[in-house]
Amino acid sequence: MPNCDLVVDATGRIVLPGLVNAHTHLCMVFGRTIGPERRLLEWLDLLMPMMAAMDEEALYVAELD
Secondary structure, three states: OOOOOOOOOOOOOOOOOOOOOOOOOHHHHHHOOOOOOOOHHHHHHHHHHHHHOOOHHHHHHHHHO
């Protein structure tokens, strides 16, 4: 048995993952109010230059949202 703090006996039970959605679009958070009436590809054309210009600090701020 590996070294661990807690062992849970799940014999006879179903174990499921935590279902955490780790898929994010942090770099898009600043553009969510830009052109909501636009179609997706049109909106992405506006957003791509902004996303390309983001540095590590901008992504950190986006993550705080």
